[in-house]
Amino acid sequence: MAGLDAWVRVVRPKFWLAGIPSIILGTTIAWCYSKTFNLTYFLPTFFGVIFAMVGCYTFNEYFDFKSGVDLAVRSNDITPFNAGSRVLPEGLIKPPHILRVGVVFWVFAFITGVYLTSIRGILILILALTGFLTGAFYTTPPFKWAYRGLGETLIGLTYGPLITFGSCYVQLPNPPLEPTLLSSLIPGVLIAAVIWINQFPDYYADRKAGKRNLVVRIGKEKSVKVYSLLLTTPYLITVLGVLFRFLPATTLPMLGTIPLAYKNIALTKKHYDKPRKLIPALKGTILLFISTTLLLSAGYILRGILPA
Numbered sequence: 001m002a003g004l005d006a007w008v009r010v011v012r013p014k015f016w017l018a019g020i021p022s023i024i025l026g027t028t029i030a031w032c033y034s035k036t037f038n039l040t041y042f043l044p045t046f047f048g049v050i051f052a053m054v055g056c057y058t059f060n061e062y063f064d065f066k067s068g069v070d071l072a073v074r075s076n077d078i079t080p081f082n083a084g085s086r087v088l089p090e091g092l093i094k095p096p097h098i099l100r101v102g103v104v105f106w107v108f109a110f111i112t113g114v115y116l117t118s119i120r121g122i123l124i125l126i127l128a129l130t131g132f133l134t135g136a137f138y139t140t141p142p143f144k145w146a147y148r149g150l151g152e153t154l155i156g157l158t159y160g161p162l163i164t165f166g167s168c169y170v171q172l173p174n175p176p177l178e179p180t181l182l183s184s185l186i187p188g189v190l191i192a193a194v195i196w197i198n199q200f201p202d203y204y205a206d207r208k209a210g211k212r213n214l215v216v217r218i219g220k221e222k223s224v225k226v227y228s229l230l231l232t233t234p235y236l237i238t239v240l241g242v243l244f245r246f247l248p249a250t251t252l253p254m255l256g257t258i259p260l261a262y263k264n265i266a267l268t269k270k271h272y273d274k275p276r277k278l279i280p281a282l283k284g285t286i287l288l289f290i291s292t293t294l295l296l297s298a299g300y301i302l303r304g305i306l307p308a
Helices: 003-009 014-016 020-034 039-067 095-119 120-137 151-173 177-198 201-211 214-218 220-243 250-271 279-305
Strands: none
Touching: 003 039, 003 095, 014 020, 014 039, 014 279, 020 039, 020 151, 020 177, 020 279, 039 095, 039 120, 039 151, 095 120, 095 151, 120 151, 151 177, 177 220, 177 250, 177 279, 201 214, 214 220, 220 250, 220 279, 250 279
16 A cells, blocks of 8 residues: 555645635735635635645646656656656556546535535636636546647636636625736746746656647747746736736735746756756746735735725
8 A cells, every 4th residue: 555655745735835825816805805704615715726736636647657758757857846746657556546536636626616606606616617627637638738738828727817716706706807817817827837847857758758738849948938928927917907007006015026036037048958957946936926926915915904
């Protein structure tokens, strides 16, 4: 029987941070404009997203192994942020067991979605089913979004607008559309950047196994330019949003993460073809996503506290 450590590697608790900041952002936007917070709505939202993420990770683990991607990764290309958890290539868990666990967690996510739908209406079910289609089929046949060059965009939309808007809507059935949707693009673009740069170390394995994501399709050198654009876009969104009064001025402190974005871009330009030396940028992109989204959330809390 597989040990607890192997299963922890599969469900990746550290990577749950990919969804949690967007939940917080949506919830704080709702609080800012309504001054209400319902814990009994927040907790199912929180755990529903966690269940869905675990379902994604386990399915990706299984189908990337079956397609040969994880087996094709060169030892020098493996970092703590790419190539899966390695439990299947190492033979620590049998593949069908991981698939079954994935199905169980997707069932949990579905039950949570149905519960929230009973409280807030059919729109929640639509959002949940959209998340299932984008997440569960990221590497799963017949869609295999990540193999068709659609994975980065769909993950960005799911972990940005979908989770942020859904978390806001659960708390506030009539959310302010402009600030909610515009703000949701920021974590969406940044999580897409996380996926994007994580594909650099996997480049040769993905190409060999036919996983034709966008980095494989356009090559590493051009992908560095796209990565730079992804990291600068959130600041442009924020500044223009504040100037045109779509976003409150209290969101501007998120510009404080610009030095981290600059450092990540510089590291990537220098080490894009050296996976081990790219590790600080891989880690830094995750930190940028988390810190920027949380600072944006703090901006909405501040706007809610200050007098109108």
